[in-house]
Amino acid sequence: MAFTLKINGTPHDVDVDGDTPLLWVLRDVLGMTGTKFGCGLALCGACTVHVDGQAVRSCQTPVDSVGDSAVTTIEAVGETPQGKALQKAWLELEVVQCGYCQSGQIMSAAALLAETPKPTDDDIDAAMSGNVCRCGTYQRIRAAIHKAAA
Numbered sequence: 001m002a003f004t005l006k007i008n009g010t011p012h013d014v015d016v017d018g019d020t021p022l023l024w025v026l027r028d029v030l031g032m033t034g035t036k037f038g039c040g041l042a043l044c045g046a047c048t049v050h051v052d053g054q055a056v057r058s059c060q061t062p063v064d065s066v067g068d069s070a071v072t073t074i075e076a077v078g079e080t081p082q083g084k085a086l087q088k089a090w091l092e093l094e095v096v097q098c099g100y101c102q103s104g105q106i107m108s109a110a111a112l113l114a115e116t117p118k119p120t121d122d123d124i125d126a127a128m129s130g131n132v133c134r135c136g137t138y139q140r141i142r143a144a145i146h147k148a149a150a
Contacts, residue, residue: 003063007032008076018064022056023047025063026073034074034103038132045131048104049073055111057130074103082113085148093144097135105131109145118149 005012007030014029026032026049035058038046042057049058050072077083086109089095096102105128112119112127119127124142133141 001064003066005063005066005071006068007071008073009070014063016063019062021059022049022061022063022066022071023058026058032073032075036100036103038101038104043130043132044101045104045108046101048107048131050077050107050111053111053114055108055127072107074107077107077110080110080114082110082148086110086113086144089144089147093140093147095137095140095144097137101131101133105133105141109141109148112145113149119145 001018002013002015005014005025012030014025016025016029023035023037026035035049036046037059038044040059042060045057047057047059048055051061051066052069078087083106086106090102090106108128108131112123116123121142124145128141
């Protein structure tokens with residue numbers, strides 16, 4: 001089926017089955033490899049993108065459910081005030097170790113800051129609970145979110 005997806009402000013025409021996960025359309029069809037495959041079950045958060053500003057797991061989001069919604073990926077999140085502040089804080093606090101989960105972490109954090117500009121530790125923990133970091137940088141992630149919110 002033919003779909004026109006609005007990704008990072010640009011329309012993209014794709015011809016895929018409607019049940020194809022958005023993740024594979026982004027990575028395999030459009031070549032946007034910043035969004036990562038982790039578990040394929042929406043449990044790890046590595047594939048997080050925004051659909052109309054909401055953090056969603058793209059591995060479990062069928063492309064036919066996206067419709068006219070605006071999709072934002074890690075490639076463009078730095079164009080938002082929250083994304084830019086988070087990327088700066090991530091670098092300043094040296095959050096990244098292996099880096100694999102970081103695009104999903106930043107996408108979830110950006111959605112949090114867009115909705116809750118001054119989050120508490122509990123807000124951060126709740127918003128980030130679906131994002132797994134195998135390197136265990138959770139304390140630095142929380143600190144970076146607080147720094148970006150300041």
